[in-house]
Amino acid sequence: MMGEIKRAVQPIEINxxxxxxxxxxxxxxxxxxxxxxxxxxxxxxxxxxQTFQWVEYPRIDYVGEGENF
Structure with a gap:
């Protein structure tokens, strides 16, 4: 069984x-x-x-702190 893990993330805006x-x-x-x-x-x-499928702009996503995006 897998337990919970926590890690710091930062929000990024995607346009x-x-x-x-x-x-x-x-x-x-x-x-x-x-x-x-x-x-x-x-x-x-x-x-x-323009029509996009299954995505909306702008949107917020998250990456781990220190990760490249």
Whole structure:
């Protein structure tokens, strides 16, 4: 049986740069479709829309302290 372990982590923000203008970040602009996982996003600068599957931007992830990300 495995026991619990604890370790220090740090939060990191993950963004997606717009494929259209190459400058703005994509931001979730609709709700995720629970059947397909599709979520509409819009660029905060040019308004370009793009759909991502099973992921939302921006998001927060975690890495172990001292780990490269």
């Amino acid at each position: 997606y740069i717009c494929d259209n203008c190459q400058h703005g970040m994509m931001k979730k602009s609709g709700e995720m479709n629970e059947d397909t996982g599709d979520t509409l996003h819009s660029c905060v600068i040019c308004g370009h829309q």
